Amino acid sequence: MSRIFSIATRSILPRSYRPVASQLSKYSLAGHGKIFYSTAGTENNDYKEIIVEYKGKRQNVALVRLHRPKALNALCASLIAELTHALASFDKNPDIGCIVLTGSEKAFAAGADIKEMQNLTYDYTYKSDFLANWEFVHRTKTPIIAAINGYALGGGCEIAMSCDILYAGDNAKFGQPEISIGTIPGGGGSQRLTKAVGKSLAMEMILTGKPIDAQEAERKGLVSKVFPKEVLVDEAIKTAEVIANQSKMAARMCKQAVQTSFNVGLDEGLKYERTIFHSTFAVHDRKEGMTAFVEKRKPNYEDK
Ligand SMILES: CCCCCCC/C=C/C(=O)SCCNC(=O)CCNC(=O)[C@H](O)C(C)(C)COP(=O)(O)OP(=O)(O)OC[C@H]1O[C@@H](n2cnc3c(N)ncnc32)[C@H](O)[C@@H]1OP(=O)(O)O
Numbered sequence: 001m002s003r004i005f006s007i008a009t010r011s012i013l014p015r016s017y018r019p020v021a022s023q024l025s026k027y028s029l030a031g032h033g034k035i036f037y038s039t040a041g042t043e044n045n046d047y048k049e050i051i052v053e054y055k056g057k058r059q060n061v062a063l064v065r066l067h068r069p070k071a072l073n074a075l076c077a078s079l080i081a082e083l084t085h086a087l088a089s090f091d092k093n094p095d096i097g098c099i100v101l102t103g104s105e106k107a108f109a110a111g112a113d114i115k116e117m118q119n120l121t122y123d124y125t126y127k128s129d130f131l132a133n134w135e136f137v138h139r140t141k142t143p144i145i146a147a148i149n150g151y152a153l154g155g156g157c158e159i160a161m162s163c164d165i166l167y168a169g170d171n172a173k174f175g176q177p178e179i180s181i182g183t184i185p186g187g188g189g190s191q192r193l194t195k196a197v198g199k200s201l202a203m204e205m206i207l208t209g210k211p212i213d214a215q216e217a218e219r220k221g222l223v224s225k226v227f228p229k230e231v232l233v234d235e236a237i238k239t240a241e242v243i244a245n246q247s248k249m250a251a252r253m254c255k256q257a258v259q260t261s262f263n264v265g266l267d268e269g270l271k272y273e274r275t276i277f278h279s280t281f282a283v284h285d286r287k288e289g290m291t292a293f294v295e296k297r298k299p300n301y302e303d304k
Pocket residue numbers: 070071072074075110111112113114115131134135151153154155156158159162177178181185186187188
């Protein structure tokens with residue numbers, strides 16, 4: 001895999017970026033959908049910039065903490081490589097039904113790593129389609145809850161918005177401050193923020209760089225709930241457990257149907273939903289769920 005990486009990417013990296021390239025190759029990173037992951041397990045304790053734990057009575061919730069405390073969880077290439085690897089491995093793990101993604105109490109993530117980007121060139125970003133691989137959160141099939149305390153800025157806000165459910169701690173701050181460093185949102189901020197909070201507030205945030213707090217984020221529909229910061233992660237895990245105990249196939253299909261509503265018009269979306277709905281009649285878990293209801297017992301899902 002590192003060979004593929006070196007052929008495809010390393011040759012066009014500017015010299016200052018090459019050490020990062022070698023870290024990426026460790027996790028066989030080349031983009032969700034395009035990569036061939038070398039490991040499918042979740043036993044990987046080798047991560048340096050994320051911490052993975054398993055939660056819930058059935059240990060079917062994966063809790064991922066971004067962990068670069070000295071840099072307020074700034075999203076460097078090696079952290080992204082680890083996160084990509086972890087999320088892909090959860091998708092392949094039949095025991096995991098939901099993921100909670102969080103940071104520290106001070107920062108979910110203060111954005112993409114500015115120190116890493118400082119000396120990048122147009123030549124490099126264009127030829128390597130820089131950031132194209134960072135869509136992995138959105139591409140993950142397992143539902144993801146973002147539990148956001150503290151700063152969610154720039155790429156941090158974009159990663160949070162790529163998740164399926166957003167819960168905020170009462171100290172959270174959401175912003176797209178890229179304009180104040182001479183650039184624009186590059187990880188979907190101009191699109192997802194606008195869809196979430198509407199044009200005027202998105203423009204205000206993106207054009208001024210000023211963040212909004214958790215309460216405003218809840219009022220404007222960017223997050224669905226706000227909790228005291230100390231209990232945020234536990235609350236997210238509780239919801240994640242409810243999701244993880246459903247049929248995993250049904251949960252993935254629900255996610256796919258809702259995601260589609262962002263990309264297509266109503267008629268197309270309704271057609272797509274009905275097609276997926278019909279397909280549940282080919283799934284064991286649909287029969288089991290309905291039978292369990294009729295027989296007044298708990299369903300026994302088999303993820304098939
Ligand atoms: C879906 C995938 C995502 C795709 C990403 C697409 C492109 C994204 C672009 C961006 O995200 S650009 C970056 C946007 N973020 C920012 O501009 C925020 C920058 N940080 C700050 O303004 C401040 O750090 C803060 C968050 C307001 C906190 O201020 P405070 O005074 O409390 O702490 P500091 O002393 O400033 O920071 C501590 C430590 O952390 C380092 N750091 C903080 N943010 C970053 C960052 N984004 N990149 C690199 N390093 C960061 C900061 O430099 C300090 O470290 P030292 O310099 O002291 O070693």
